[in-house]
Amino acid sequence: MHDIRLIRDDPAAFDAALAKRGVDPRAAALLALDEARRGCIARAQDAQTRRNALSKEIGQAKAAKDEARAQVLMAEVAQLKDALPQLEAEEARIGAELDGALAALPNRPAGGVPEGADEDANVLVHEHGERPSFAFQAAEHDAIGPALGMDFDTGVSIAGARFTLLRGSVARLNRALGQFMLDRLAGAGFEEVVPPLLVRDEAMFGTGQLPKFAEDLFHTTDGRWLISTAEVSLTNIVRESILPEAALPLRFAALTPCFRSEAGAAGRDTRGLIRQHQFDKVEMVAITTPDASDAEHEQMTRCAEGVLEALDLPYRRMLLCTGDMGFTSARTFDLEVWLPGQERYREISSCSTCTDFQARRMNARYRPEGEKATRFVHTLNGSALAVGRTLVAVIENSQQADGSVVIPTALRPYLGGLEVIEPAR
Template sequence: MHDIRLIRDDPAAFDAALAKRGVAPQSASLVTLDEQRRATIADSQTAQTRRNELSKAIGQAKAQKDEARAQALMAEVASLKEALPTLEADEARLSSELGDLLAAIPNLPAADVPEGGGEDDNALVHTRGTPATFAFAAREHDAIGPALGLDFETGAAMSGARFTLVRGPAARLQRALGQFMLDHVAEEGFEQVSPPLLVRDEAVFGTGQLPKFAEDLFRTTDGRWLIPTAEVSLTNIVREQILSEAELPIRFTALTPCFRSEAGAAGRDTRGYIRQHQFDKVEMVSIVTPDMSEAEHERMTACAEGVLDALQLPFRRMLLCTGDMGFTAARTYDLEVWLPGQARYREISSVSTCTDFQARRMNARYRPEGEKGTRFVHTLNGSALAVGRTLVAVLENYQQEDGSVAVPAVLQPYLGGLTLLEPTR
């Protein structure tokens, strides 16, 4: 959510920042609506003040036995009483309209975010690790996985497209990956949380999925939403709170199922385990003061990279351009892992700083030391990592010619010392 006062103060700068994201100018309509709202508020306050003045004047007129004046004043009071509900209704309507318009506008990009229309315009930050070479033709995960327990057919028969039944060695590997990631992030100072998977409207509004992206979510019959990411639950922990500066930074992590309808990704990655309606992910969320957010973004990204380093998976970090960033992000790093079966890098993590954009929607604030007033916190989120996509990366990078898959050394303790996943089907 944006601060209308900042838009009023510099509408040209606001529109210029939106233009970098390919969004048409918005300031003129916003400022006009805000002027109407403020004028209505002023008229209402003037009417209230006048009514209070008239009440005193009526008392004085009656004390002086000036009935004619008292009656005239009472008639004016009656007129104001009729006008005030209309003014209050107009104020509520204009405030709602302004709020709806502001809620539909994406966050402004940070100054260092490259302009561009899509993923081809993202900037490479660095590459780490060397892609493995194989003495045989590397296969994709959907060719390797079925013998290890990735059952695409049964999952689809049970639940429809983009659902997979995971069993046997693949299920063990998936659980090991999730637990390892959670332990790794916790060691970096993130508090482990087991959050609700069902949330109310205000929670998904606060993190920016509503109202614009409702079609990408699943809703239950009682009106709750299945979380598309634990970012929703974790960030909303500080909703409508005033924190002390001494409490910050606050860092949360959770390993949860995530649910996405993928309405905006129709036709993409329909085969295999890359894009699912239900998947597990380890999420990181940080709540910080504004002066901490730049360093925290780097810290969180490095934490996610540490998972890939430990798994010895080649990857690269990309700085997303304005046209490829999410709605709430001011800056996003994507980590893309090398998949030898596809012979290309694929996204496995996004880490974003949202500045105070989400905090305004949630009314999450802190009180700086020595100050009476409050400020909005900054929020950041990122995955460390998407578990299913990491499973895909392990299958492809550690595949053996006979169909087995070597277990990365860091995961072996989580699998009882197992060093090799062997086909069971």
């Protein structure tokens, strides 16, 4: 959510910032609504002031036994009494329209974010690791997976397209990945959380999924929403809160199932685990002060990179352009892991700073040390990592000619020392 006061102060700068995200000028229309709303408030205040003054004048007229004047004054009070609810209703209507217009606009990009329409304008920050070379033709995970316990057919028969059943050793590997990620984040100061998977409208609104992205979500018959990411539940921990500055930063991590309708992904990644309706993900969320948010963003991204490095998976960091960032993001780093079966990098993590954009939607604030006034916190989120895509990356990068998969050394303690997953014969 944007601060209307900042738009009042510099409407041209506001329009210029959103133009980088492909948004037509909106400041004039927003300020017109703001002026109309403020006009209603001013008229209501004037009417209330006049009503209070009339009450005194009525008392004076009655004391002077001037009944005629008292009747005239009482008639005016009656008119004001009727007018005030109308003014308040009009102010509420215009305020709701203004809030809706502000809520529909994406966050402004931070300085240094490259301009561009789509992923082609993203900028490579760095690459890490050596891509594996094979003495055989590397296969994609959906070709190797069935012999290892990836049961695509049964998943589809139970739930339909974009669902998979994991069995045996590959199911254990999937579980080990999630536990390994959580343990690393605990060492980096993240508090582990088991959050709700079903949330209310206001939680989805607070993190920006509603109202714009309702079609990408699953809605239950009792009016709740299945989370598309644990970011929703974790960030809303501080909703409607005023935190002491000394309590910041707060860092939360959770391993949860995530649910996405993939409404705009028809025909994309229909094979395998890359794009599922249900998938596991380890999510990081940080709540901090504005001065510390850039450093927190870098630290969070390094946490995600550290997981990839510990698993010996080659990856690259991309700085997303204005046209490829998420709705609430001011700056996003994507981590893309190398998949030798596809011979391409694929996104495995997005780490974003949302500045105070989500905090305004949630009314999440902090009180600086020694001050009475409050300020909005900054919120950040990132994946560390998408578990299913990490499973894909491990299988493709560690595949052997016979269809077996070598377990990364860091994961072996989580699997009772298991070193290799053998295909079914």
